[in-house]
Amino acid sequence: MTLISDFHSHVSRSSAEQMAHSAREKGLQILGLSEHDFQMNEARPLLPHMPLEGQMLSFAEYIEAVHAAGRAADIDVRLGLEVDFVPAKNDQIQASIADYPWDFLIGSVHEIDGKLFELGNGQAREEGELLWQRYFRLLHEAVKSGYFSLVSHPVRMRAKNPYVPANIDDELEQLAAEATRQDIALEINGSDMLGYPDLVRRLAKACVLHRTPISIGSDAHRPYQVAKAHQQSEELLREVGIKKVRIWKQRVPEEYEF
Numbered sequence: 001m002t003l004i005s006d007f008h009s010h011v012s013r014s015s016a017e018q019m020a021h022s023a024r025e026k027g028l029q030i031l032g033l034s035e036h037d038f039q040m041n042e043a044r045p046l047l048p049h050m051p052l053e054g055q056m057l058s059f060a061e062y063i064e065a066v067h068a069a070g071r072a073a074d075i076d077v078r079l080g081l082e083v084d085f086v087p088a089k090n091d092q093i094q095a096s097i098a099d100y101p102w103d104f105l106i107g108s109v110h111e112i113d114g115k116l117f118e119l120g121n122g123q124a125r126e127e128g129e130l131l132w133q134r135y136f137r138l139l140h141e142a143v144k145s146g147y148f149s150l151v152s153h154p155v156r157m158r159a160k161n162p163y164v165p166a167n168i169d170d171e172l173e174q175l176a177a178e179a180t181r182q183d184i185a186l187e188i189n190g191s192d193m194l195g196y197p198d199l200v201r202r203l204a205k206a207c208v209l210h211r212t213p214i215s216i217g218s219d220a221h222r223p224y225q226v227a228k229a230h231q232q233s234e235e236l237l238r239e240v241g242i243k244k245v246r247i248w249k250q251r252v253p254e255e256y257e258f
Protein backbone atom coordinates (compact mmCIF):
# COMPACT_ATOMS: atom_id res chain seq x y z
CA MET A 1 0.00 0.00 0.00
CA THR A 2 1.19 3.52 -0.73
CA LEU A 3 -0.21 6.97 -0.07
CA ILE A 4 -3.58 7.09 -1.84
CA SER A 5 -4.80 10.52 -0.78
CA ASP A 6 -3.95 14.17 -1.35
CA PHE A 7 -5.90 16.54 0.89
CA HIS A 8 -4.56 19.92 -0.12
CA SER A 9 -5.07 21.06 -3.70
CA HIS A 10 -6.31 24.12 -5.56
CA VAL A 11 -8.54 24.55 -8.60
CA SER A 12 -8.47 28.24 -9.51
CA ARG A 13 -5.63 27.96 -12.03
CA SER A 14 -7.18 24.97 -13.80
CA SER A 15 -10.43 23.28 -12.79
CA ALA A 16 -11.70 20.74 -10.32
CA GLU A 17 -12.13 18.27 -13.17
CA GLN A 18 -8.55 18.67 -14.43
CA MET A 19 -7.21 18.24 -10.90
CA ALA A 20 -9.32 15.11 -10.39
CA HIS A 21 -8.19 13.61 -13.71
CA SER A 22 -4.57 14.22 -12.78
CA ALA A 23 -5.10 12.58 -9.38
CA ARG A 24 -6.61 9.54 -11.05
CA GLU A 25 -3.72 9.30 -13.53
CA LYS A 26 -1.24 9.44 -10.67
CA GLY A 27 -2.94 6.51 -8.99
CA LEU A 28 -4.59 8.33 -6.10
CA GLN A 29 -7.90 7.01 -4.85
CA ILE A 30 -9.09 10.04 -2.88
CA LEU A 31 -8.54 13.71 -3.71
CA GLY A 32 -9.35 16.49 -1.27
CA LEU A 33 -9.87 19.75 -3.13
CA SER A 34 -9.27 22.77 -0.94
CA GLU A 35 -9.48 26.08 -2.77
CA HIS A 36 -8.65 29.24 -0.80
CA ASP A 37 -11.42 31.16 0.94
CA PHE A 38 -10.10 34.35 -0.64
CA GLN A 39 -10.77 32.94 -4.15
CA MET A 40 -14.49 32.86 -3.31
CA ASN A 41 -16.70 35.84 -4.19
CA GLU A 42 -18.55 35.67 -0.88
CA ALA A 43 -15.41 35.66 1.32
CA ARG A 44 -13.23 37.93 -0.80
CA PRO A 45 -14.41 41.20 0.86
CA LEU A 46 -12.94 39.90 4.15
CA LEU A 47 -9.54 39.14 2.58
CA PRO A 48 -9.05 41.75 -0.16
CA HIS A 49 -5.30 41.89 0.45
CA MET A 50 -4.58 38.27 -0.47
CA PRO A 51 -2.92 37.98 -3.92
CA LEU A 52 -5.34 36.37 -6.36
CA GLU A 53 -4.11 33.07 -7.76
CA GLY A 54 -6.62 32.40 -10.54
CA GLN A 55 -10.28 32.73 -11.42
CA MET A 56 -12.74 33.78 -8.73
CA LEU A 57 -15.59 31.39 -7.94
CA SER A 58 -18.81 31.51 -5.99
CA PHE A 59 -19.27 28.87 -3.30
CA ALA A 60 -22.11 27.34 -5.33
CA GLU A 61 -19.96 27.11 -8.49
CA TYR A 62 -17.04 25.64 -6.59
CA ILE A 63 -19.11 23.02 -4.79
CA GLU A 64 -20.89 21.94 -7.96
CA ALA A 65 -17.58 21.71 -9.82
CA VAL A 66 -16.02 19.58 -7.08
CA HIS A 67 -18.91 17.15 -7.06
CA ALA A 68 -19.01 16.98 -10.87
CA ALA A 69 -15.25 16.35 -10.98
CA GLY A 70 -15.58 13.23 -8.90
CA ARG A 71 -18.19 11.85 -11.26
CA ALA A 72 -16.28 12.80 -14.44
CA ALA A 73 -12.91 11.46 -13.32
CA ASP A 74 -14.28 8.44 -11.48
CA ILE A 75 -12.37 9.18 -8.29
CA ASP A 76 -13.46 9.82 -4.72
CA VAL A 77 -13.31 13.62 -4.43
CA ARG A 78 -13.83 15.37 -1.10
CA LEU A 79 -15.00 18.96 -0.68
CA GLY A 80 -12.63 21.12 1.30
CA LEU A 81 -11.58 24.71 1.76
CA GLU A 82 -8.29 26.29 2.83
CA VAL A 83 -9.38 28.88 5.35
CA ASP A 84 -7.28 31.79 6.55
CA PHE A 85 -6.76 32.08 10.29
CA VAL A 86 -6.71 35.80 11.13
CA PRO A 87 -7.60 36.53 14.78
CA ALA A 88 -9.35 39.84 14.09
CA LYS A 89 -11.47 38.36 11.28
CA ASN A 90 -12.11 34.74 12.24
CA ASP A 91 -15.71 35.25 13.31
CA GLN A 92 -16.60 36.84 9.98
CA ILE A 93 -14.59 34.37 7.90
CA GLN A 94 -16.18 31.42 9.65
CA ALA A 95 -19.67 32.91 9.27
CA SER A 96 -19.10 33.30 5.51
CA ILE A 97 -18.33 29.59 5.04
CA ALA A 98 -20.70 28.08 7.59
CA ASP A 99 -23.61 27.09 5.38
CA TYR A 100 -21.86 24.67 3.05
CA PRO A 101 -21.36 20.88 3.21
CA TRP A 102 -17.60 20.70 3.73
CA ASP A 103 -15.89 17.36 4.09
CA PHE A 104 -12.85 19.04 5.63
CA LEU A 105 -11.53 22.49 6.49
CA ILE A 106 -7.84 23.38 6.39
CA GLY A 107 -6.73 26.11 8.78
CA SER A 108 -3.86 28.21 7.46
CA VAL A 109 -1.77 30.98 8.92
CA HIS A 110 -0.67 33.11 5.96
CA GLU A 111 -0.19 36.43 7.73
CA ILE A 112 1.24 37.74 10.95
CA ASP A 113 -0.17 41.01 12.20
CA GLY A 114 -1.16 41.91 8.65
CA LYS A 115 2.12 40.84 7.04
CA LEU A 116 2.02 38.09 4.37
CA PHE A 117 5.21 36.37 5.45
CA GLU A 118 5.47 34.14 2.36
CA LEU A 119 6.22 37.24 0.29
CA GLY A 120 9.39 37.76 2.34
CA ASN A 121 10.82 41.05 3.44
CA GLY A 122 14.49 40.31 4.02
CA GLN A 123 14.15 40.70 7.76
CA ALA A 124 17.20 40.66 10.01
CA ARG A 125 17.79 37.85 12.50
CA GLU A 126 16.07 39.45 15.46
CA GLU A 127 12.85 40.19 13.59
CA GLY A 128 13.04 36.83 11.84
CA GLU A 129 13.16 34.97 15.14
CA LEU A 130 10.26 37.03 16.49
CA LEU A 131 8.21 36.16 13.40
CA TRP A 132 8.82 32.46 14.02
CA GLN A 133 7.68 32.77 17.64
CA ARG A 134 4.59 34.70 16.62
CA TYR A 135 3.89 32.12 13.90
CA PHE A 136 3.88 29.30 16.43
CA ARG A 137 1.51 31.21 18.73
CA LEU A 138 -0.93 31.65 15.82
CA LEU A 139 -0.64 27.98 14.83
CA HIS A 140 -1.50 27.08 18.43
CA GLU A 141 -4.55 29.32 18.34
CA ALA A 142 -5.62 27.79 15.03
CA VAL A 143 -5.25 24.28 16.46
CA LYS A 144 -7.28 25.22 19.53
CA SER A 145 -9.94 27.20 17.67
CA GLY A 146 -12.15 24.22 16.92
CA TYR A 147 -12.73 25.51 13.39
CA PHE A 148 -10.56 23.10 11.45
CA SER A 149 -10.00 19.46 10.54
CA LEU A 150 -6.29 20.07 10.13
CA VAL A 151 -3.77 22.88 10.32
CA SER A 152 -1.62 23.17 7.21
CA HIS A 153 2.05 23.78 6.45
CA PRO A 154 3.29 24.28 10.06
CA VAL A 155 6.87 25.05 8.96
CA ARG A 156 5.97 27.34 6.02
CA MET A 157 7.63 30.27 7.79
CA ARG A 158 10.91 28.77 6.54
CA ALA A 159 10.05 29.69 2.94
CA LYS A 160 11.42 33.22 3.32
CA ASN A 161 12.76 33.29 6.87
CA PRO A 162 15.93 31.30 7.58
CA TYR A 163 16.13 32.35 11.25
CA VAL A 164 14.77 29.10 12.62
CA PRO A 165 14.64 29.45 16.40
CA ALA A 166 16.95 27.30 18.51
CA ASN A 167 13.93 25.86 20.34
CA ILE A 168 12.06 24.78 17.22
CA ASP A 169 11.82 21.15 18.31
CA ASP A 170 10.14 22.24 21.57
CA GLU A 171 7.76 24.44 19.60
CA LEU A 172 6.87 21.65 17.19
CA GLU A 173 6.36 19.21 20.06
CA GLN A 174 4.06 21.61 21.91
CA LEU A 175 2.07 22.16 18.72
CA ALA A 176 1.85 18.41 18.08
CA ALA A 177 0.75 17.77 21.67
CA GLU A 178 -1.99 20.38 21.39
CA ALA A 179 -3.18 18.96 18.05
CA THR A 180 -3.44 15.53 19.69
CA ARG A 181 -5.46 17.00 22.58
CA GLN A 182 -7.81 18.68 20.09
CA ASP A 183 -7.88 15.60 17.84
CA ILE A 184 -6.96 17.55 14.75
CA ALA A 185 -4.26 16.73 12.23
CA LEU A 186 -1.07 18.52 11.28
CA GLU A 187 -0.11 18.50 7.63
CA ILE A 188 2.90 17.04 5.87
CA ASN A 189 2.89 19.57 3.05
CA GLY A 190 4.33 18.86 -0.39
CA SER A 191 5.68 22.35 -1.00
CA ASP A 192 7.42 22.36 2.36
CA MET A 193 8.75 18.86 1.71
CA LEU A 194 10.42 19.97 -1.52
CA GLY A 195 11.75 23.20 -0.02
CA TYR A 196 13.05 22.30 3.45
CA PRO A 197 12.69 18.57 4.10
CA ASP A 198 14.82 18.76 7.24
CA LEU A 199 12.18 20.88 8.97
CA VAL A 200 9.35 18.64 7.79
CA ARG A 201 11.28 15.70 9.28
CA ARG A 202 11.41 17.51 12.64
CA LEU A 203 7.66 18.16 12.41
CA ALA A 204 7.02 14.48 11.62
CA LYS A 205 9.15 13.39 14.58
CA ALA A 206 7.18 15.67 16.89
CA CYS A 207 3.97 14.08 15.58
CA VAL A 208 5.36 10.60 16.27
CA LEU A 209 6.30 11.58 19.81
CA HIS A 210 2.80 12.85 20.56
CA ARG A 211 0.80 10.42 18.40
CA THR A 212 -0.57 13.34 16.42
CA PRO A 213 -2.80 12.58 13.43
CA ILE A 214 -1.21 13.67 10.16
CA SER A 215 -2.67 14.70 6.83
CA ILE A 216 -0.89 14.45 3.49
CA GLY A 217 -1.34 17.37 1.10
CA SER A 218 0.67 18.37 -1.95
CA ASP A 219 -0.58 21.99 -2.04
CA ALA A 220 -0.85 21.54 -5.81
CA HIS A 221 -1.91 24.67 -7.67
CA ARG A 222 -1.79 22.99 -11.10
CA PRO A 223 -2.77 19.50 -12.27
CA TYR A 224 0.79 18.24 -12.78
CA GLN A 225 1.58 19.13 -9.15
CA VAL A 226 -0.99 16.77 -7.63
CA ALA A 227 0.82 14.40 -5.23
CA LYS A 228 4.02 16.25 -6.15
CA ALA A 229 6.13 15.20 -3.14
CA HIS A 230 4.29 12.03 -2.21
CA GLN A 231 7.27 9.76 -2.77
CA GLN A 232 9.53 11.80 -0.48
CA SER A 233 6.73 12.18 2.07
CA GLU A 234 6.08 8.46 2.11
CA GLU A 235 9.78 7.70 2.62
CA LEU A 236 9.89 10.19 5.50
CA LEU A 237 6.78 8.79 7.16
CA ARG A 238 8.15 5.24 6.94
CA GLU A 239 11.51 6.39 8.29
CA VAL A 240 9.99 7.99 11.40
CA GLY A 241 7.39 5.26 11.90
CA ILE A 242 4.11 6.93 10.91
CA LYS A 243 1.76 4.36 9.39
CA LYS A 244 -1.62 6.09 9.28
CA VAL A 245 -2.96 9.04 7.32
CA ARG A 246 -6.05 10.95 8.31
CA ILE A 247 -8.76 11.91 5.81
CA TRP A 248 -12.30 13.27 6.27
CA LYS A 249 -15.82 12.91 4.96
CA GLN A 250 -18.52 15.34 6.06
CA ARG A 251 -16.12 16.55 8.77
CA VAL A 252 -15.83 13.07 10.26
CA PRO A 253 -12.23 11.83 10.48
CA GLU A 254 -11.20 8.52 8.92
CA GLU A 255 -7.76 6.94 8.82
CA TYR A 256 -6.10 4.54 6.46
CA GLU A 257 -2.89 2.56 6.80
CA PHE A 258 -0.32 2.67 4.05
Ligand SMILES: [Zn+2]
Binding pocket: 082, 108, 110, 152, 153
Ligand atom coordinates in the same frame (compact mmCIF):
# COMPACT_ATOMS: atom_id res chain seq x y z
ZN1 LIG B 1 -1.57 27.90 2.44
Ligand SMILES: [Zn+2]
Binding pocket: 008, 009, 010, 082, 219
Ligand atom coordinates in the same frame (compact mmCIF):
# COMPACT_ATOMS: atom_id res chain seq x y z
ZN1 LIG C 1 -2.79 25.79 -0.29
